[in-house]
Each structure stands twice: as C-alpha cells, then as structure tokens.
Amino acid sequence: MRRDGAANRERILLAAEQVFGTGGAAASTEEVARQAQVGIATVFRHFPTKQDLIEATAVRYLGKLEGETRRLTGEAEPGQAFASLVRTLVSTGATKMALLNLLPGDGYEVAGPVTTAAHNFLDAIGMVLERAQSAGAARQDATVDDVSTLVRALAHVAAPGEDEAVERAVGIVLDGLGVRR
Amino acid sequence: MRRDGAANRERILLAAEQVFGTGGAAASTEEVARQAQVGIATVFRHFPTKQDLIEATAVRYLGKLEGETRRLTGEAEPGQAFASLVRTLVSTGATKMALLNLLPGDGYEVAGPVTTAAHNFLDAIGMVLERAQSAGAARQDATVDDVSTLVRALAHVAAPGEDEAVERAVGIVLDGLGVRR
DNA sequence: GATCATACGGAGTCATCACTCCGGATAGCA
DNA sequence: TGCTATCCGGAGTGATGACTCCGTATGATC
Numbered sequence: 001m002r003r004d005g006a007a008n009r010e011r012i013l014l015a016a017e018q019v020f021g022t023g024g025a026a027a028s029t030e031e032v033a034r035q036a037q038v039g040i041a042t043v044f045r046h047f048p049t050k051q052d053l054i055e056a057t058a059v060r061y062l063g064k065l066e067g068e069t070r071r072l073t074g075e076a077e078p079g080q081a082f083a084s085l086v087r088t089l090v091s092t093g094a095t096k097m098a099l100l101n102l103l104p105g106d107g108y109e110v111a112g113p114v115t116t117a118a119h120n121f122l123d124a125i126g127m128v129l130e131r132a133q134s135a136g137a138a139r140q141d142a143t144v145d146d147v148s149t150l151v152r153a154l155a156h157v158a159a160p161g162e163d164e165a166v167e168r169a170v171g172i173v174l175d176g177l178g179v180r181r
Numbered sequence: 182m183r184r185d186g187a188a189n190r191e192r193i194l195l196a197a198e199q200v201f202g203t204g205g206a207a208a209s210t211e212e213v214a215r216q217a218q219v220g221i222a223t224v225f226r227h228f229p230t231k232q233d234l235i236e237a238t239a240v241r242y243l244g245k246l247e248g249e250t251r252r253l254t255g256e257a258e259p260g261q262a263f264a265s266l267v268r269t270l271v272s273t274g275a276t277k278m279a280l281l282n283l284l285p286g287d288g289y290e291v292a293g294p295v296t297t298a299a300h301n302f303l304d305a306i307g308m309v310l311e312r313a314q315s316a317g318a319a320r321q322d323a324t325v326d327d328v329s330t331l332v333r334a335l336a337h338v339a340a341p342g343e344d345e346a347v348e349r350a351v352g353i354v355l356d357g358l359g360v361r362r
Numbered sequence: 363g364a365t366c367a368t369a370c371g372g373a374g375t376c377a378t379c380a381c382t383c384c385g386g387a388t389a390g391c392a
Numbered sequence: 393t394g395c396t397a398t399c400c401g402g403a404g405t406g407a408t409g410a411c412t413c414c415g416t417a418t419g420a421t422c
Contacts (some may be wrong), residue, residue: 002389002398026207028379039401044381142353149350153334169330172323176357183368183419209409220371225411 021096062117069124079137093155139178202277243298250305260318274336320359
C-alpha cells in the first residue's frame with residue numbers, strides 16, 4: 001500500500017469519527033470527505049459503502065475505549081475507578097452516540113468485526129466491574145450487560161450543555177449500582 | 182371545517198404517531214399518507230411541513246401520556262404508582278422514541294405548543310413523584326427533571342425484544358431513586 | 363337538487379445523497 | 393530520471409424524499 005493511501009485512510013477515519021459522532025449515522029459521506037480534505041471518490045475507494053466506513057470507524061473507536069477502560073484496571077480504588085469509567089463513557093458517548101448505537105443489544109448484526117470489538121470492550125468493562133464488586137464497592141448482582149445498557153441509555157441523553165442534569169442522573173444510576181461515593 | 186376534512190386530519194395524526202414512533206423522525210411523510218389511506222397532498226394541506234406534522238403528533242401524544250399519568254395520582258400505593266409510571270413510560274417510549282426526543286432537555290425550541298404540552302406532562306409526573314416522596318417511598322432529593330432524564334435515557338435503549346435487559350436496568354434506576362420494591 | 367367553498371389525489375419539481383467513471387497525478391523503484 | 397502500479401479529484405447518475413400544482417370530487421347550504 002502506498003504511503004499517501006495509508007495516510008488518507010487515517011484522515012478519513014479520523015474525520016468519520018468526528019462527523020458521525022456529532023451528526024449521527026445520517027451525516028453525509030461528503031461531509032466526511034470535506035473534513036478529511038479528500039475527494040469523495042477517495043472515501044469510497046477505501047470504504048466501498050457508507051456502512052463499511054461506519055463499521056471501520058466503530059471498530060477503531062471501540063478499540064480506543066477498550067484501551068482506556070483496561071487502563072482503569074490498575075487503579076488503586078476499584079470503586080472510584082468504576083465510577084470514573086461510567087462517567088467517562090457517558091460523556092464521551094454523548095458526542096459519539098451514533099457509534100455507541102452499534103454495541104450489541106441495539107439491534108446489530110450478530111457476527112463481524114464490530115461485534116468482536118464490542119465484546120472485547122465489554123470484557124474490559126467487566127474487569128473493572130468485578131474489581132469494584134470484589135472490593136465491596138458495587139452491588140454483587142450487577143452484570144456487564146446492566147452496565148452497558150445503563151451507559152448507552154445515559155449517553156443518549158447526554159447532550160453537551162446538559163452537564164448538570166446528566167451528572168445528577170449518573171449519580172442516581174451509580175447509587176442504584178451500589179457504588180460508594 | 183368540513184367533516185371529511187376533520188376525519189382525515191385524525192387519521193393522519195393516528196398514522197403519524199405509529200410511523201414516526203417506530204421509524205423515528207426519519208420516516209417519510211409518504212409512509213404516513215399510505216398508512217392513513219390518504220393522498221400525500223392531503224397530508225401537506227393539513228400540516229404544511231413535516232415539522233408541523235411531527236409537532237402536532239407530539240402534542241397529541243404528550244397529552245395522552247399526561248392523562249395516563251394524572252390517573253396514577255389516585256392510586257393507593259404512591260411508591261408502586263411511581264414505579265409503575267416509570268415502567269410504563271419506558272416501555273411505551275420504546276416505540277415512540279422519536280416523539281420522546283421532543284421533550285425539553287433534548288435540544289428543542291424554548292416556546293411553542295410542544296413545550297407547553299411537555300411541561301404539563303412533567304407537572305403530572307411531578308405530582309406522582311411528590312406523592313411517593315411524601316410516603317417515604319422515593320428519595321427526597323429526586324427532582325422531576327431527574328426522572329425525565331432517566332426515563333428518556335431508558336426509553337432510548339428499550340427496543341422491543343430486549344424486555345429482560347430493560348427491566349433489569351429499570352430496576353437498578355428505581356433502586357437509585359430509592360423506590361421501595 | 364343546484365351551487366360553490368372546501369377537500370382530495372397523484373403526477374411533477376427540486377434538492378440531497380450514496381455511489382461510479384475516467385482522465386490526470388504521484389510514490390516507489392530501477 | 394523514467395516507468396508504472398497505485399491513487400487522486402470532481403463531474404456525473406439514479407434513487408429518494410419533501411413539497412407543489414391543478415383538475416376533479418364532495419359536503420354543506422339554499
């Protein structure tokens with residue numbers, strides 16, 4: 001693969017994360033091309049359909065989230081680490097709701113790279129959750145799916161500018177999850 | 182207004198609630214016309230723009246929700262009434278998420294009939310909430326906005342068929358709201 | 363039952379968007 | 393530096409959807 005080709009692919013993915021994140025999946029591919037400073041044909045050469053582009057962007061984004069989540073596994077305070085995870089996911093999810101919608105449980109295809117990436121991400125969340133539970137800082141019967149569902153839910157209403165309302169809602173959910181604060 | 186005109190207006194609003202509810206605001210006006218068994222021009226004669234149609238549908242729907250909510254004010258068990266309210270709103274919201282998105286706090290215009298209807302609806306929720314709080318069946322510092330935010334959030338992920346996951350999430354949120362179960 | 367204001371249907375218009383075609387660069391290598 | 397496989401841009405193309413035009417039908421009033 002030629003170097004300029006690889007570089008453009010990167011620029012496109014970066015732009016797509018921004019565009020689809022803020023505008024939802026309804027945002028146009030042309031907008032992505034504009035933001036990436038690339039011709040529309042170049043986008044379609046790298047990603048034959050809009051769906052392919054969205055999926056590639058989602059995989060990349062989920063991988064990033066997974067990395068951030070795994071980093072929290074080493075935190076000294078498991079309860080705080082978990083609370084911090086939820087807060088972070090909700091607020092970053094606020095500007096990427098279209099991508100979060102691709103998580104399982106939101107009516108997505110059963111197999112494929114997106115689902116794999118999502119599972120890896122959920123595994124990472126599970127590790128943080130279990131550490132909190134072992135430390136007695138989260139209720140024992142909570143599952144990763146519970147956390148996933150609640151985070152996706154909160155992310156949907158977490159529009160930028162509604163910080164205070166969202167913070168209150170997150171606090172109530174964390175109480176429901178038995179997280180010590 | 183002629184009788185057939187009024188009747189068609191009703192059929193259109195009914196169809197719109199169904200179509201926009203399940204398909205989101207992205208659903209086409211033609212689909213509404215088809216479902217209402219009416220020509221496309223008839224829809225636009227009654228509601229000059231698609232936005233007008235969505236707003237009229239939302240006002241109607243919010244009024245219906247308000248009525249159901251006020252009915253819960255007379256329940257014997259305030260805590261159960263509140264829990265039942267949340268459950269009902271989340272599950273009905275699941276098939277009308279596009280309309281629930283028009284509630285304040287989701288980036289909608291400040292004035293107008295939709296906002297008025299939404300406020301009336303929130304008032305009704307407030308009455309149910311306060312009764313539960315007075316009975317010691319809900320935490321004292323919870324506000325109507327908290328409930329509104331959480332319900333909207335849950336409704337977004339409450340796809341039909343995900344009943345069990347949603348029920349668990351609702352349970353956790355109710356725990357966070359201090360609702361006795 | 364005649365008149366006419368009110369309503370109706372569906373073909374057409376215009377804009378948007380996903381996706382394609384093709385002539386013109388350019389990176390990498392000898 | 394010259395060659396070529398790879399890559400690029402932007403003007404199409406076809407489909408879809410919001411909205412309009414206009415000839416026809418019908419409910420209300422006399």
